[in-house]
Amino acid sequence: MEERKGKFGYWLRNSISARMIVVGFLLVVLLIPLEFVKSLIYERSSRQVEVVREINNKWGNEVIISGPILKIPYKTIEKTEHFNSDTKKYETRTETITNIAYIFPDDLNVEADVNTLERNRAIYKSVVFTADMNVSGTFPKIDLSEKDIPLSDILWEKATVVIQTTNIKGIRSNMEVQLNDSALALNPKFTKDYLNTIQSQVIPEFETKAKQAMPFSFTIKVNGSERLQFIPIGKESKVSMTSNWHSPSFNGNFLPIEDSKTITKEGFNADWEVYQINRQFEQVFYNTLPNLTHFAFGADLIIPVDEYQKSERTAKYGFLVIGLTFLVFLMIQIGSKIYIHPFQYVLIGLALVLFYTLLISISEHSSFLKAYLISASAVMLLITVYSKIVFKEMKFPILIAFSLSSLYGFIYVIIQLENYALLVGSVGLFVILAIIMFASRKLDWK
Template sequence: MTLQKRIGNWLKNSISAKMITVGFLILILLVPLGFVDDLIRERGHRQQEVISEINSKWGEEVIINGPILKVPYHQYVEEKVFDEKTKTFLKTEKAVRHEAYFFPDELHINSNVTTQPLERGIYKSVVYTSNSELKGTFSNPSFKEMEVGEEDILWDKATIVYQVSNLKGIRNTVAINLNNQRYDLKPKFDNAYMNTLESDFILDLEEIQNSTLDFESNITINGSNRLQYVPIGKETIVAMKSNWHSPSFNGNFLPDTEGKKISKNGFEARWKVLETNRRFGQSFFDHLPDLTEFAFGTEFLVPVDDYQKTSRTSKYGFMIIGLTLLVFLLIQISSKISIHPFQYLMIGLALVLFYTLLISISEHKNYLFAYVVSGGAIVSLITIYSRSILKNRKFTLLVLGSMLGLYSFIFVIIQLEDYALLVGSIGLFVILATIMYTSRKIDWSGQLED
């Protein structure tokens, strides 16, 4: 027998050759599977771009810091001025204007948030409109810390300041009532990290100096993704209510457990933050720092969307392809049915096609519908194809059952989040045990045991 015939017989009859061939085909199929992963990522990025564009026009995430009492004051610096007549330097004092910022003693915020979907083509974003009612009290500001004389405090220049991350989304004229006196606020673009709203009327001098200031204010604002507040009150209490069913409470503080309610119709949450819970005091002099790191609130979390589910599903592509081809390989070895490498390749490509069907259908329908339709189509296609290859009803039913089990197993894992790893590990253990059991009688030298 010639060497060529020996190699041909080895490739035809050797179990090792069949396993090497199938393994090589699986590696080849990783190439189109990688292209499918790139396609899913590309479509997912496109979705995020469209959502970001929708959100930017409606209103992006909102952080509210205020109201803050802003009082200018003078401090004096020594200057040396050269006198041409005496040819000496004369010492003078120059008044430099600074600002002091005082936070309220009490800050109560009642926020009612209504969410709604916005669509563009096949993409959808969830946005909200928030109506925030703010109430509280300012105490008499103290400059003792800076040792500023009473005559150097510009009480008649005091104003009220709000910092808002998203001026574009504001839907009402923002005003504040101080002891029943209304003051409108206008934008001041002088801050790098937050946009500023400041009262356009100077506050009453006697009210600031001689009594506490009770305030009321209302802000209606459009936003998306997150709504947060900075706890500038010595005691800050925030109550939030919304029709959104999937909130994620984030930021520097979490809501009280007894005040938190979440249902399919929406949620309610309540926060209470004290001055002792923060790392900043009730006043700042000269400049107001960025306090957004202390903000807290709610992210209006969109549950795992179809692109995320499809991406997670594609990560199991190697396992589905490998196990499906392994089933055909075991059938071939145990029954001596001849399966050509081209036929293995066709089965593998059909398995890859499942993911393109899944992503394309899920863009127009929901993930469940897309999974059932694309999975049913591929299982039917491979089952019919295997019937013509195997010419045995028992083996065809085995292929059908194994594929239905695999796709059902993957679907269950995708639906689970907290227990996905646990269920996946147990499922893989069961699959491996089944393969080990069914292959125990195979004589890997090339013969089936009696």
């Protein structure tokens, strides 16, 4: 039995194949704690999303504004034939039905001043905003002749103005619309649609006002988060947005006019111009008002850099880091005839896995760059000092320190890239493979 143990120990210490098998097995085993680290990153990222959602719900969610819109009831007469079983004759019945015409403005001008604030809960951050908006424009002269609706069938005394938004809870001002010389108070109206409706009182003397173009204006102050968007319901819609947020992401169906867009560290300015010809809906709808949110445009106002996403991308290279580090140690072991115990490989591998827990924990309290530098430096120092103890000289620990610093630097460059990450990563791996092939050319593999 002792003879067998002695043979196995001799084979393990002197066979290159045995060392490679053991190192490969340890590499696979270390994938288990690496997966635990990835699960931890996912858990912390999910917790961040949950906390940000809670903050945004209390302050106010995304804001989409559509309006103002004229809501004009009109009556139609429907005639139906009914068979009278008593008289054995068909009788004509008439019924008056009330329908609705929704009329969009000819001109819509929006000036939005958006002030952003950072809200913290423990270590998590969210960006919220307060938008002060001035809206003005002109409604056209009322003409429903395209539907053969005579003026006498319009219920002028029931006409109102409606505004739609996704975020009634966030409104922080009394709302009223100035239509010609009338100030119309606005109140919420129950609806099950995605856009909530705010409706005015009936428009006084509307029949007289409707004989010519009608200017309107209103102001609104609203709290929101994540994004601010507008639906271009005017024949000519112009939106100007000014904010102190330094990294907006313009979104939606329409982008700002390129010459009008300026982004600095102090904030941004952007202007949009959208015409009826640019979008696929008409200026008048009958009976139902469709959901036009997919025509909305505006800006996302969010923290652009997610430290958890960067940590997750870094952890995906964990297998590469551990594998290449083990390969360096194995090549040194083969070339120098110094025996490295499998348990020492395990300790080195655990130190490399610990890098990712350090990275995520430090990045929650500092910038990702600082967290990366501190974590990489700590792990490199630990492994370098440990290598000095194992190899009893400095040239090999210096080689290992250089290899680790190059590897961590290479991975940091990759995760900062977006469009060229795959290209740079592929070229980098090709160079690493070429270096390993060149370095191993004189090793005695027997």
